[in-house]
Amino acid sequence: MPNSSKDTNLRTAAVIPAAGRGVRLGPGAPKALRTLGGLPILVHAVRAMARARAVSVIVVVAPPDGAAEVRALLDAHGLPETTDIKVVPGGPERQDSVRLGLAALPDDVDVVLVHDAARPLVPVETVEAVVDAVRGGAPAVVPGLPLADTVKSVDPDTGAVTGTPKRSLLRAVQTPQGFDRAVLAKAHSSVSGEVTDDAGMVEQLGVPVLVVPGHEEAFKVTRPLDLVLAEAVLARRRVNGH
Ligand SMILES: Nc1ccn([C@@H]2O[C@H](COP(=O)(O)OP(=O)(O)OP(=O)(O)O)[C@@H](O)[C@H]2O)c(=O)n1
Numbered sequence: 001m002p003n004s005s006k007d008t009n010l011r012t013a014a015v016i017p018a019a020g021r022g023v024r025l026g027p028g029a030p031k032a033l034r035t036l037g038g039l040p041i042l043v044h045a046v047r048a049m050a051r052a053r054a055v056s057v058i059v060v061v062a063p064p065d066g067a068a069e070v071r072a073l074l075d076a077h078g079l080p081e082t083t084d085i086k087v088v089p090g091g092p093e094r095q096d097s098v099r100l101g102l103a104a105l106p107d108d109v110d111v112v113l114v115h116d117a118a119r120p121l122v123p124v125e126t127v128e129a130v131v132d133a134v135r136g137g138a139p140a141v142v143p144g145l146p147l148a149d150t151v152k153s154v155d156p157d158t159g160a161v162t163g164t165p166k167r168s169l170l171r172a173v174q175t176p177q178g179f180d181r182a183v184l185a186k187a188h189s190s191v192s193g194e195v196t197d198d199a200g201m202v203e204q205l206g207v208p209v210l211v212v213p214g215h216e217e218a219f220k221v222t223r224p225l226d227l228v229l230a231e232a233v234l235a236r237r238r239v240n241g242h
């Protein structure tokens with residue numbers, strides 16, 4: 001249970017979906033359990049959420065058959081006692097895992113962050129910007145960055161380009177995505193179909209979603225080169241004393 005200086009009246013929780021295989025990263029253990037800077041990727045992600053002053057509860061969604069292993073791993077890594085950390089088994093798709101995580105939240109939580117375990121290096125400032133915007137009244141908030149590449153829509157059958165969206169209007173969105181709990185719960189109970197993030201589900205309810213500045217270091221470890229970059233970011237942080 002939370003037991004210290006954190007303001008539990010804020011009732012802010014983070015759900016960390018960590019049940020994916022990491023197919024695009026290549027063969028090996030489930031992605032969240034692979035090593036980055038000598039620690040499992042998941043431990044970095046949990047610490048990143050626990051660092052935010054408002055977050056007093058974290059629900060980690062483990063691979064379906066790996067909840068006991070994840071619990072043991074987190075217990076072995078001395079995570080802050082100021083944060084109540086629960087572990088539940090996940091489902092076949094990311095959205096199933098998030099839904100299972102939401103079901104494990106304590107009743108008194110009213111703000112929920114959903115954060116990919118695969119974004120282990122998100123800075124605390126980004127987490128807190130999202131929390132502050134939700135607590136300031138926005139029902140749904142995502143961190144986002146302008147794009148460096150031009151984006152095309154294509155016909156998936158022929159490869160023919162069907163359009164070029166105006167780049168200045170686009171943002172690459174990251175996590176944590178923050179929500180009023182009731183709004184997120186409604187989205188997860190009523191929206192189905194192919195949706196790649198939680199904000200996309202909320203958008204389908206007609207609820208406005210606000211973008212706040214994201215951070216380059218909040219990138220998602222998806223492919224092998226991302227792991228190389230993540231190691232380099234950690235090395236730079238060590239040199240800078242972080
Ligand atoms: N059934 C799933 C699938 C994904 N995730 C989580 O959702 C986050 C974002 O997903 P992604 O980066 O796509 O992870 P994977 O699904 O593991 O990657 P891949 O598609 O390469 O297998 C990750 O933290 C991942 O563990 C999850 O909890 N449950």
Ligand SMILES: C[C@](O)(CO)[C@H](O)COP(=O)(O)O
Nearest residue numbers: 094116173174175196197220
């Ligand atoms: C939620 C997300 O990280 C926002 O960018 C992204 O949509 C997850 O996609 P994935 O294919 O499940 O990694």
